[in-house]
Amino acid sequence: MVANLETHFGTITALIGDPIRSIVLWTLLDGRAYTATELAICADTSPQNISMHLSKLVQADLLTVESQGRHRYYRFSRQEVAYAIEALANLISPKKEVNMTPAVVSDIKYCRTCYDHLAGKVGVQLTEKLITQNMIELQNKTYSLTTKGNKFFKSFGIDTHELKNNRRVFAKPCLDWSERKYHMAGSLGAALLDKMLQADWLRRKKNSRAIVITSTGQRELYNKFKVAL
Template identity: 40%
Template sequence: MEPNIATIAGLIGEETRAAMLMALMSGKALTATELAIEADITAQTASSHLNKLVDGELLIVRKQGRHKYFQLANQHVADLLEQILTLSASHSSTTKKGPSDPHLKYARICYDHLAGEIGVSLYHILAEKDAITDQATHTELTPKGEDFFSDLGVDIAGMKKQRRPVCKSCLDWSERKNHLAGSLGQYILSHALERKWAYQPPGTRIIQFSDDGLAAFLSRYTLK
């Protein structure tokens, strides 16, 4: 039996559930109450929608103490949502691309990796330096790239042992170009946050770099 895409489309296409899914693109797990606020609905209505998303395997539930937290089921769901955003933007009646907030357009989180102008710039600089291959939907770390990141102290060998690809291209919905996902994309964002070069303001997908942090980030990945 072929997969029924209408089921998934129906789950994502409903406006309230779409708002919840977009809120979870921040990469953070949220409670039903928080998601109800995001979707501007009652807690009871939110519970019904969340149950459908969990049953449809788009979300997972994590329990901690008395609280239940919801998050995207996996990277595949995040990728699908990003592609829908890209398609939606391309069919918009206006020619303006991307979010109106310049901070969101410049740098934001896409599930667990860096998106926006700076994420796209990073991807294409790495491709130009032959650190990654850029073949439409297929991206790989080259031997030169392995050496480059290993010299920075990145555990590439450990990443290769994971089920998740080391490198993966993700089409950026505001820039309409690829940014870097996969284990390496996750590492790059996590490292910037851990070094406090950047932070994620609560309740947003924005990644805000300090002046010194941005300079350090650009220098580390030779973007200047």
């Protein structure tokens, strides 16, 4: 007998709800692939235990594993998994205490990666500016490019035609757990983040999803998008 939707949903939520597996999934939100040893350290558990948890996540198609030389690397099987994990964070009450130092909380909320696109206060502001400047517009729960936006992204070195031909969603709203507003996800959001990292507007923080905005980035984000930081 084929399991019904409720059974499948219950299985997935049970997998995500386990404390060890939830830490693994949260860790992978920075978009990088990790070895089992690295994830065991993050989750403060043994190699044997993390192996069991990773096997369950792979079997459920939440994670995929790739071998390179002697190492096996784990990452999300598809971007929808990352969106779902990030969205779950919106269920955390703003009144709940977060077990982080104020500086870490501030950095994460201000500017961070959400899988492979920009999030936090800066990510939300950037998306809002793209809308108010008539570069993107919301249609049927996805963002579409305007003529002005198409010209801008082309001049910015982003091939939007190629992105639209990918199997991935081009641009979509992603609810930001810290701002409780939307930032832009999808292949366009990922390409935009990549460009800003390559141009040294932004820099990744080691062992963190927090993003540092350089002095060049502050200037160019205002010049190009009118985002005042």
